[in-house]
Amino acid sequence: MDTKSLCLGALSLGDATGYEIKKIFEEGSFSHFYDAGYGSIYPALNKLLADNLVTCIEIEQEGRPAKKVYSLTDAGLAALKADLSKKPMRDKMRSESITMMFFGHLLEKPHREEILQSYIEYFRDGCDCIENIDPTGQPNGRRFARGLGLAVYEAAATYLEENKDLLLSDDKAGAETNVAEVTGDAA
Amino acid sequence: MDTKSLCLGALSLGDATGYEIKKIFEEGSFSHFYDAGYGSIYPALNKLLADNLVTCIEIEQEGRPAKKVYSLTDAGLAALKADLSKKPMRDKMRSESITMMFFGHLLEKPHREEILQSYIEYFRDGCDCIENIDPTGQPNGRRFARGLGLAVYEAAATYLEENKDLLLSDDKAGAETNVAEVTGDAA
DNA sequence: TTGACAGTATATCGAAACGATATATATCAA
């Protein structure tokens, strides 16, 4: 499951350009679970083309540069199915916001509050964005992804809202390693 | 917020070796939000050493090769605080499991069920793991991260359990692009 | 009417991270 498979998967839904492939995963309910940049997609498409897993037709356009529309080949569909039959790797996530909160004792309170507030908004915006997607008529896989995304974002937003005092208040218990630093540090 | 900052943050909690730094983020409530491999940590420590943001003392050990214990310098602490004062990047996550479900119409039902079941277990195990961490005496930042991790994992596991039929049943509505393929494809 | 801005579309580059692997030793259980 790398960018090559992601492109194959996108093309299994219909022919597309590299730009459109990015849009598929950028918009809609899916962007929260996987995304890839052009720096990954275009090289991936070139490799797929070299391996005859996709074909490409250049469509000339008036004025604009030609667009390259990619299509899945039979071999490409087989390769995709083979890849989907593998065991998925465990989820990976990277949250700089939470990492910063982890070291919250080194941050000034106003900045902590600022980060936390924009983090809450980030999840609330995510909820709104997902809710605006109409699931009717979509295949089950996409309905499922939409629902899961919504459930997780809602849970995160709610937790953040209900527990923000935990981060905004000063440490009282614990932090035995840093007691000296905390008391002596006003920078 | 890259691996260098992650190492500085770890060292702000106390001196450590590269191996121990990995352990800090691998175990405990934090592993779900950020992790780094040795292929990132050791080069990061070398760069930090070159920039005088950390110091290193080699401790000889009987039999075993010498261990390198790193310590944060004043400049290192300043650099960490400077980095923490920046606006965090938005969360990134990559879920191969959900990506596979997104293309679920190409998967055989037993395999779909298998992936889904191990995905549920993955989140339930995650919940158990987090619940086993005693939050008492820990600084607020870590208590917060623990609670958020638990809330999100719980929400994901619950959603998966309650909606798995959505993936295990066949598509009835929608999928207008693939109708021909679906009906003609039993491979 | 022009100029700024957003959108469409392809492409590349250096830096960073990933995943696997190698090395060496100790300990503990089957």
Add this chain to the structure above:
DNA sequence: TTGATATATATCGTTTCGATATACTGTCAA
């Protein structure tokens, strides 16, 4: 005694990230 697990450092090739360049279109306001 074989195998597994833990401690500990390190590298290597591949992949991905993020930023940027190019170039044309449409649009909306000053």
